[in-house]
Amino acid sequence: MQYVLLQAVFLPLLLSPVAYVLARKYGPNSATWFTFGLLLYCTTIMIAPVFSGTYEEHFPWTKLFGEFGFLLDGLASPFAIIIYVLSTVLALYSKPYMVRKITEQFEERMHKQNQLIADGQSTAMIESSGLKGYVNNQIGIYFALFLVFAMGMLGTVLATNLIEFYVFFEVMLIPGFFLIALYGYGARRRIALLFFFWTHVGAVVLLLGFLAIGLNVGSFDFSAIKEHGIPPNILTFAAIAIILGLGVKLAAFIFHIWLPYAHAEAPTPISALLSPAMIGIGGYGLFRLLVMLLPGQYEHFALFLNLWGLVTIFYGGIMALMQDDIKRLFAYSSISQMGYLIFGIGSSSALGLSGAEMMYVSHGLGKGLLFMMAGAIILQVGTRSMTKLGGLAGKMPITAVCAMIGALTIMGVPPTSGFMGEWTLFYGALQTALQQGSTIRMITFGLGLVSTVLTMAYILWMIKRVFFGKLPENLSNTKEASWYITAPMMVLAGFSIVVGIYPDIFFKQIIPFMNGVMGV
């Protein structure tokens, strides 16, 4: 099949208006299934070439920027698969969640209008007819944005050119901004702006680095840059720009300012995309741009990344201990998990890098599951505060089991994929420590392992507060969520266990590639 990746990336963009029109005309069901079907198709055609090794597509672009290409290699394919698998299952998940959310927003608006009218006239009739139209309209916008968001993420990881990378990097920001601003919680407009502002600052710093590289090398293509080499005078500048720019995306310690707000207040299906899929793309950027394009600088900064990762792990974990809001807890947990990713990238060993990439996979599955659990709780119970929850395991057994599998994935307990990521990552760190005979690296390795206990503590405590203990009386009528919610969760849970038992599914792509990168 030809133009597979082109289809996978641009079909969602081109057909996003169709989702809107369908929703307007036929209601949420049709838009949901259309989005789901479209993404499923794109996922399938994209996965097929993965198994036959590296796959590339090139298209002519402007002379100034170089070629417009898509590359699916051992580095990009796990990212690409996780991004689209998550987007696909979340399309289904979105339906009940967003219909509820939009209905709530409608009621809120009506309430405000009623207060404005103030003369107390009944608006019940207008409401019932208005609601349907409002929901259809809004859900159409939602799915259209959803498709663009997914496509932006995929494009970023498939890009073969600095400018192309940057464009897709920004493309995913815009729908992200609108999704939070339109459908978020709390001070959603302010938070959307916050999210946009910080990640945009990161992106601009990144762009500066890109321009410095591209203009000095004379080409923006990855392959060309690799071939020509980057002039030594801008090496350090480029490396720092890339690390800082992507550090914001990864929400590394100090740059994590935006993340707890954005992830906690975004509508939950979007949180479940933002956190597992989107921020990890920063990690992808570090692989592609730093490790591969600037290997010398990477060696130079590796230990720094290692330490930064460690601090981020602990900081995120400690903050997660203090949260009462489930989604905010997961947001901090994501920061901590991104710390693992940075830690692994800083390990400067092939297995450590492979482990870091595997962490992205398992974090995608695990945190996806956990955010979906949070969404199910919000839908069925209506609160995110853990002090008001408890004892739900018996009421929502499927959600509880899936959340437990997600929790195990995040904690890195076999047989989930988390363990496979974690052991390779830490083993890689140890390998480098032994090779270099570095005491600091030995200590970071030890502390890194200890940090898994911290992860375990906040995750298990969260599970206890949500699912175990005394069931509050007002929750005694809680029901299990609908199939739209539980089926996607079961898919991810099953996926996590399969990968955990048979990691070769991803390792077969990742490890040979990383061996090549590190020259092992």
Place this chain on the structure above:
Amino acid sequence: MATEFFGLPLEAGAMNVWAIWILPFFAALIIPGVAKFSKRGTDGVAVAFALMSAISASTLLPAALQGHEIHDQIPWISSIGIKAGILGDPLAILMANVVGWISFLIMVYSTGYMKGDKDITRFWFWMMFFVGSMQLIVLSDNFLQLFFGWEGVGLASYALIGFWYLDKKKDHVGTEGHTALGISQYYSPTHAGIKAFIMTKVGDVMMLAGMFLIFAFAGTFGFRELTHDTAWATSMASQNLLIPAAVLLFGGAIGKSAQFPLNEWLLEAMTGPTSVSALIHAATMVKAGVFLVARLGPLFFALAAIGINMDQFFEVIAWVGAITAFLLATQGMVSPEIKKVLAYSTGSQIGYMMMALGIAGLSRQFVDGYTAGFFHLISHAMFKASLFMAAGSLLHVVGSRFMTDMGGLRQHMRKTYAFMWAAGLALMGAPFITTGFWSKDAIFAAVYESGNVWALPIFSLALVTAIITAFYTTRMIGMVFFGNKSKHIEKMEKEGHHIHEASASMWVPYGILAVLTIGIGIIGLTAEHGIHRLFTEYLANSFGIQSHVETVSTQSESILGGFLSGVNPVALMASLTAFAVGFGLGYIFYIGRFVDPVKFVNSNLFFYAIHKFFLNRWYLNSIIYWCFVVAPLYFARGTWRYFESIVIDGLNRGPEKAIAVGARIVQGTQTGISQSYLYVFGAGILLILLLLFI
């Protein structure tokens, strides 16, 4: 003889070895499905699969007893070159049989014990998962695969300890309101589950570090590969990393086997259903640590042949074992809860096993200590499973976990009474007829004969512990079955509850084990010699550890003859004395009831203080909570309040304010007056013109 199975070449018997651990997992997988059709059906599935697993372990016993070894591998993580495999050597097969059959009996017992529980499906799922994980540990041929089982038992214990997740008061453990150093000693099931999982995880983290260190040098996780080519050990030893790696690996065993200082989770583990406690204490989980040491001990000891001294490693094991044995036995003397007494006892007995395995590496005769440790594991598995299940019956009947709520039960529960005596005598080490006596005696002998500098202090500690053991066991039986009925029971009887024997599905399993304890006990010495012979051969064949047969038996044979030939007289005297003293004291206080123990303790400040010290668990639990729960949370709260909420959030406010101020300045220029716009426009044009022409 190789056959094919789905295209995989298979050694003879390998199928059965795989089946031992795959069957329980398979059962766990289908149980939720079966439950959709029939809840009772799940009972049958669990028992049947446990039985099949045990039988397939037994089919391998003849070959194992002849010293055969089955090693089979399949590809797994091919990108790193790691294979999955099973290693059915005599050690593993013996262990698999112990685990398999004891688990089977516990499953049968559970059908009675858990009858009518609405969450029975979840119970069976985790029980089978538990057994499968344990068998995976036993039969794995490499560290990585073993670690799957290792975490599997951790996970299953978490799920089963917190089985009654609604945290009702009756499911708690400890006495309400009991605090030590300001830390409550009263725990809910879910709290206990988390505690167990996290504390064992601390051990697991150490174990991972040890595994990685070895993998970094050896490039393999396989036990057989590590034995065959020992170049890794030489290079590790030259960098002084071998002993740390070995001790780190032992750290995993410390966590799983609840050894000092990670022992505190074991007591709270009593919040689970009693059949779970039986499984944790007799067959799975805590035995995993001992098995790991048994697995690794010879591997490290054999390095002596290439001139690497591992004494420090074995010293750590022996001392940790000895300290734990003593530490937990003392606490067992004062606990008011029957299951907790048994839990303390388990930790203490596991300490004995560790002590024996550690001392093995320190003596010239490795196999003596090794056999003693493993023999004690087997006998402990039998009597402790029996005791726990019997205790479960008591709980079931009386409806309280406190021994003070029992008393005078011997007329009402004759069978339980008899079986508990049999198993209890084994725990006490009643001479000549119980397995416990022979296995403990073997440990004494191994320690005594080791000739190590630490032999004497460890021996004395072991002896004192044995006295305490006999005492607390007598105390337990005395408090439960002798004396007058407690107020609690009288109240129950008044309310019309009839105190009666437990159902057959419950008493038969622990009856079998109690009878076996005595039955094997009578031929105990023969059994021990059998295992000794088997292990001598096994250690020589698989690890090249030769034993020096002549040196040991000559002196002892000269003193003791008859059926006691070959028994060390000093060890024998010690065992007899320990039993006599401990049992005698227990009899005075709790069976004969000549002295009231409560009055006795309160009579003098010294006893009172010691009693309180033991009851508060040497304050270890409280110290752990202060250091690892309270203090970190305090730190976290501080960081949250004063750093994240002020400094980091401030970073948001900064640019926000700056932009707002900037906007106001720019806003100021937007006057809306056309004249001023025109002026600026003109000035701009002038400026550009100037720039162009200059």
